[in-house]
Amino acid sequence: GAVVSQHPSWVICKSGTSVKIECRSLDFQATTMFWYRQFPKQSLMLMATSNEGSKATYEQGVEKDKFLINHASLTLSTLTVTSAHPEDSSFYICSARVSEYEQYFGPGTRLTVT
Amino acid sequence: GQNIDQPTEMTATEGAIVQINCTYQTSGFNGLFWYQQHAGEAPTFLSYNVLDGLEEKGRFSSFLSRSKGYSYLLLKELQMKDSASYLCAVLDSNYQLIWGAGTKLIIKP
Numbered sequence: 001g002a003v004v005s006q007h008p009s010w011v012i013c014k015s016g017t018s019v020k021i022e023c024r025s026l027d028f029q030a031t032t033m034f035w036y037r038q039f040p041k042q043s044l045m046l047m048a049t050s051n052e053g054s055k056a057t058y059e060q061g062v063e064k065d066k067f068l069i070n071h072a073s074l075t076l077s078t079l080t081v082t083s084a085h086p087e088d089s090s091f092y093i094c095s096a097r098v099s100e101y102e103q104y105f106g107p108g109t110r111l112t113v114t
Numbered sequence: 115g116q117n118i119d120q121p122t123e124m125t126a127t128e129g130a131i132v133q134i135n136c137t138y139q140t141s142g143f144n145g146l147f148w149y150q151q152h153a154g155e156a157p158t159f160l161s162y163n164v165l166d167g168l169e170e171k172g173r174f175s176s177f178l179s180r181s182k183g184y185s186y187l188l189l190k191e192l193q194m195k196d197s198a199s200y201l202c203a204v205l206d207s208n209y210q211l212i213w214g215a216g217t218k219l220i221i222k223p
Contacts, residue, residue, distance in 0.1 A: 043201060043215040044157070093156050100209045101145060101164075105156040 002028045004096050006106035013084055013113055020080045021109045023094030029074035030096035034103065035067075038091040050077045084113040116140045118214035120202050125220045126192055134187045134200050134217045142207020148176050148187045149201040151216065157201055160187070189219075197221045 003026040013019050023033055031052045036044040048069050049057045056069035068080040081088055089112050095103040118138045126132040138146070145164035149157035163169055163178035163185060175188040187200055202214040 041218075043213045045213075046210070049210075091154070101162065101205065103211070105158070108154075108156045110154070 002026075002096070002098055002104040004094065004104045004106040006092075006094055006109050008109060009107060010110040011112070013111070015085055015113055016083055018080055018082045019084055019111060020078055021092055021094075021111075023077045023079070023096070023106050025075045025096040025104075028096070028098060030077075030098070031074060032097040033071060033077040034095045034097070035069060035077075035079050036093045036095070038093060038108075044093065047079075081111065084111070086113045089113045116204075116206065116212050118202055118204060118212055120200075120214045120217045122215070123218045123220065125222060126189075128192055128194060128221055128223050130192050131188065131190050132192060132219065134189075134202075134219065136185045136187070136202035136214055138183050138185070138202070138204045138212075138214075140204045140206045140212055143180060144205040144207065144209055146176075146178055146185050147203045147205070147211070148174075148185075149203065151199045151201055153198075160200075192221050194221050194223070 005024045007022045033050045035047045037047050038044050046059050047062045050069045050071040052071045052074050058064045071077040091108050093108045095105045097103045120136045147162050148160040150160050151157040161176035163176050168177045173190045178185045199216040199218050201216045203211045
């Protein structure tokens with residue numbers, strides 16, 4: 001099946017710094033990728049939809065200036081958490097859409113902000 | 115608004131059968147997914163139902179009733195490795211996945 005990778009798998013950063021997370025589709029092209037956030041014992045929360053070559057569409061309540069998304073190619077989308085704060089500590093998961101009915105998830109990135 | 119309900123937590127015994135229910139109210143319906151998620155890992159696909167009825171895949175089966183806005187995931191011959199969270203998600207009219215909060219399944223020996 002289709003494989004999606006994320007890098008890094010975990011990261012610890014200091015409050016006020018920025019962190020970039022990469023999401024790659026390894027064996028297919030994805031015009032659409034999704035970024036999710038998951039807090040402990042909660043379900044996935046869609047943050048934004050990333051479309052190759054255009055601006056990302058953010059869900060209500062998600063700050064686009066804080067969570068910068070770039071989908072520069074058909075196999076790579078990046079999420080940059082700017083000026084990170086401890087409350088941004090979470091599990092960030094990307095997925096790549098293969099069709100309207102199919103999307104494959106990356107392994108996730110655990111972000112801890114100290 | 116859109117809403118998906120599933121039990122927060124269930125407990126079952128190794129070797130037994132468990133049914134995890136999911137009810138939904140969404141704007142449009144283009145299918146229902148079940149995903150398995152182990153702690154600290156991303157969700158993995160289990161099943162997709164778009165027509166009414168039962169889909170069987172090995173030890174796992176998934177049922178859908180569109181008229182009732184209801185689905186269940188049936189797990190047979192439970193193994194310890196089945197301990198995980200099970201997420202129900204509906205693809206709405208915009209082909210966006212609407213997620214339930216997940217059911218944590220605890221398997222006891």
